[in-house]
Amino acid sequence: MSILSKLSFKDQAFKLREDAILDAATRILAGKGFDLMTMDDVALEVGLSKPSLYKHFKxxxxxxxxxxxxxxxxxxxxxxxxxxxxxxxxxxxxxxxxxxxxxxxxxxxxxxxxxxxxxxxxxxxxxxxxxxxxxxxxxxxxxxxxxxxxxxxxxxxxxxxxxxxxxxxxxxxxxxxxxxxxxxxxxxxxxxxxxxxxxxxxxxxxx
Amino acid sequence: MSILSKLSFKDQAFKLREDAILDAATRILAGKGFDLMTMDDVALEVGLSKPSLYKHFKxxxxxxxxxxxxxxxxxxxxxxxxxxxxxxxxxxxxxxxxxxxxxxxxxxxxxxxxxxxxxxxxxxxxxxxxxxxxxxxxxxxxxxxxxxxxxxxxxxxxxxxxxxxxxxxxxxxxxxxxxxxxxxxxxxxxxxxxxxxxxxxxxxxxx
DNA sequence: AATTTTGTTTACTGTATGGTAGATTTTTTA
DNA sequence: TAAAAAATCTACCATACAGTAAACAAAATT
Structure with missing residues (x-):
């Protein structure tokens, strides 16, 4: 396995996590709207901690x-x-x-x-x-x-x-x-x- | 001026203030919606302090x-x-x-x-x-x-x-x-x- | 295996805001 | 005009939440 494909695998995993976060956010947004959605909600739903979200979205x-x-x-x-x-x-x-x-x-x-x-x-x-x-x-x-x-x-x-x-x-x-x-x-x-x-x-x- | 009419005058004033509060709340609601409307906003707009609002609305x-x-x-x-x-x-x-x-x-x-x-x-x-x-x-x-x-x-x-x-x-x-x-x-x-x-x-x- | 790098988490800060207690002023009554 | 009552305000509490620092763990690199 080349370095390139390893990198790409890592990137793929990163992208997958990002999509999971977006999916969770979408569900929560649809359910309670922007104001009632908290970052803790999203973190809980996606199974990560809040600071990890901020690695993906500022x-x-x-x-x-x-x-x-x-x-x-x-x-x-x-x-x-x-x-x-x-x-x-x-x-x-x-x-x-x-x-x-x-x-x-x-x-x-x-x-x-x-x-x-x-x-x-x-x-x-x-x-x-x-x-x-x-x-x-x-x-x-x-x-x-x-x-x-x-x-x-x-x-x-x-x-x-x-x-x-x-x-x-x-x-x-x-x-x-x-x-x-x-x-x-x-x-x-x-x-x-x-x-x-x-x-x-x-x-x-x-x- | 009878006691009754005085009372009624006071009630009228109370009702006027209440309407003023509702007017202010209506303007602010229309402008920024429920979540962004704060009670301080309303108080400021109507020219009262926040606790006074709570005399009218619980x-x-x-x-x-x-x-x-x-x-x-x-x-x-x-x-x-x-x-x-x-x-x-x-x-x-x-x-x-x-x-x-x-x-x-x-x-x-x-x-x-x-x-x-x-x-x-x-x-x-x-x-x-x-x-x-x-x-x-x-x-x-x-x-x-x-x-x-x-x-x-x-x-x-x-x-x-x-x-x-x-x-x-x-x-x-x-x-x-x-x-x-x-x-x-x-x-x-x-x-x-x-x-x-x-x-x-x-x-x-x-x- | 030792070291570095990357990713994750716990525990926290600062701020905004709904709501309230108690002091203060104004108005009413006598 | 003095006492009582009502209205109003200042100053505060508690909570919720966006965002972060620093400790910790895992993985990659040497």
């Missing part, structure tokens, strides 16, 4: 930032794997479904929806912002294509459509339906997609 | 609960003043517009959307829960009437429609549009109403 903000970045990477990856020949609304719909599934599976919601502090924190994270802008750029193109194809409302500005779309990924309605209705994951996803594109008004939705 | 949770209850009272009041002859969607639309306007005016969002801790806290507040159930009952009737009249999608269960409707009152899209678009309050409200009832899909909305 602060709580950094840790959460990385967790959000990993989520964005997942979204960008999903987009990249999509067939670009699919219809714009089909692509948006697919990504939204993916995001809902991640969330209902114990993952994070996409947007730091409510808390201004979390939003500000992420805004200060350059790598996060860069990825958000990249994702936003790609989605904006899809939205424009969708408008041209008559699949999306052309009376709404792009940013209204985009922000409303993003908001659906962290829609509290999902959480309330999960808690207080008897629907299963699939029914919730189907309904939320319907509400996103067709709203709650009128009969006979398009999809 | 805890931070209690204070925030009362602020939310005041908001619910406003909504119930708005509903009560509506013309019951109006169309169901007209009534829902009017209330949503009211809620958006409250929020954009520095008020609170309706639902404790994101934070599970805040949701749990309010769930333990009996007076709050009672009012939520009352409001929910009234809105459910309107939703059912709307479905019957063909103004609301009858393929969606009542609770999907209701939770999606509530979610619009605290939709983060509003915040993002306010921050990152050049729309004014009226344009934001108009678009958000459109998105709520018609979604973002297809052309030519109904309203």
């Amino acid at each position: 602060s709580k903000e950094d840790l959460v930032g990385e967790a959000m970045i990993r989520l964005l990477d997942g979204a960008l990856d999903f987009l990249a794997r999509q067939n670009t020949a699919d219809s714009p609304v089909g692509r948006l719909s697919g990504l939204l479904e993916w995001a809902m599934r991640v969330r209902l599976d114990g993952g994070l919601p996409f947007l730091p929806s409510a808390s201004p502090q979390v939003r500000d924190m992420l805004t200060r994270n350059l790598r996060y912002v860069t990825k958000v802008l990249k994702l936003n750029g790609q989605l904006e193109k899809i939205v424009q294509a969708g408008k041209k194809a008559g699949e999306l409302r052309s009376d709404l500005p792009d940013d209204v459509i985009l922000f409303s779309y993003y908001a659906r990924t962290c829609d509290p309605a999902v959480e309330y339906l999960r808690l207080y209705s008897k629907m299963d994951t699939e029914a919730i996803i189907a309904h939320m997609l319907g509400v996103c594109f067709d709203g709650i008004g009128r009969n006979s939705p398009s999809r | 805890s931070k949770e209690d204070l925030v609960g009362e602020a939310m209850i005041r908001l619910l009272d406003g909504a119930l009041d708005f509903l009560a003043r509506q013309n019951t002859a109006d169309s169901p969607v007209g009534r829902l639309s009017g209330l949503l517009e009211w809620a958006m306007r409250v929020r954009l005016d520095g008020g609170l969002p309706f639902l404790p959307s994101a934070s599970p801790q805040v949701r749990d806290m309010l769930t333990r507040n009996l007076r709050y829960v009672t009012k939520v159930l009352k409001l929910n009952g009234q809105l459910e009737k309107i939703v059912q009437a709307g479905k019957k009249a063909g103004e609301l999608r009858s393929d969606l269960p009542d609770d999907v429609i209701l939770f999606s409707y509530y979610a619009r009152t605290c939709d983060p899209a509003v915040e993002y549009l306010r921050l990152y678009s050049k729309m004014d309050t009226e344009a934001i409200i108009a678009h958000m109403l459109g998105v709520c009832f018609d979604g973002i899909g297809r052309n030519s909305p109904s309203r």
Whole structure:
């Protein structure tokens, strides 16, 4: 075994631990949110002591930032794997479904929806912002294509459509339906997609 | 001036101070959310010292609960003043517009959307829960009437429609549009109403 | 095996904050 | 105006938590 492969093995172990920490942080974040998540929680969940976390992430903000970045990477990856020949609304719909599934599976919601502090924190994270802008750029193109194809409302500005779309990924309605209705994951996803594109008004939705 | 009217005057002053505290708490809550709001913040904003707050509210949770209850009272009041002859969607639309306007005016969002801790806290507040159930009952009737009249999608269960409707009152899209678009309050409200009832899909909305 | 290096942990610091006791001021009453 | 009552504030406590220093253990290197 060469020195190189040994190093690489060590690095792999390091990376594995890092992923485990991010997994734990993600679970706890999804469960109680940023403010109630303590670094001791994360350490306990992942089976390390707190100072070890700080070998990987220089602060709580950094840790959460990385967790959000990993989520964005997942979204960008999903987009990249999509067939670009699919219809714009089909692509948006697919990504939204993916995001809902991640969330209902114990993952994070996409947007730091409510808390201004979390939003500000992420805004200060350059790598996060860069990825958000990249994702936003790609989605904006899809939205424009969708408008041209008559699949999306052309009376709404792009940013209204985009922000409303993003908001659906962290829609509290999902959480309330999960808690207080008897629907299963699939029914919730189907309904939320319907509400996103067709709203709650009128009969006979398009999809 | 009789003893009674003096007492009543003192009570009025007390009530005024209480309202001032609730106003301050509401502003701060809207600005930084529950976790970052400290009792010292509130005391400073309202011009009292912290212990004086505790003459009115027995805890931070209690204070925030009362602020939310005041908001619910406003909504119930708005509903009560509506013309019951109006169309169901007209009534829902009017209330949503009211809620958006409250929020954009520095008020609170309706639902404790994101934070599970805040949701749990309010769930333990009996007076709050009672009012939520009352409001929910009234809105459910309107939703059912709307479905019957063909103004609301009858393929969606009542609770999907209701939770999606509530979610619009605290939709983060509003915040993002306010921050990152050049729309004014009226344009934001108009678009958000459109998105709520018609979604973002297809052309030519109904309203 | 001795030495260095790396990683981990225990035990701690500093700060923020919800809440309170008791002194102090203001207002009311007589 | 003096005594009593009410309201308010200063100064504090206890707790929780992000982050760290230094002791300790494990592994790698010689």
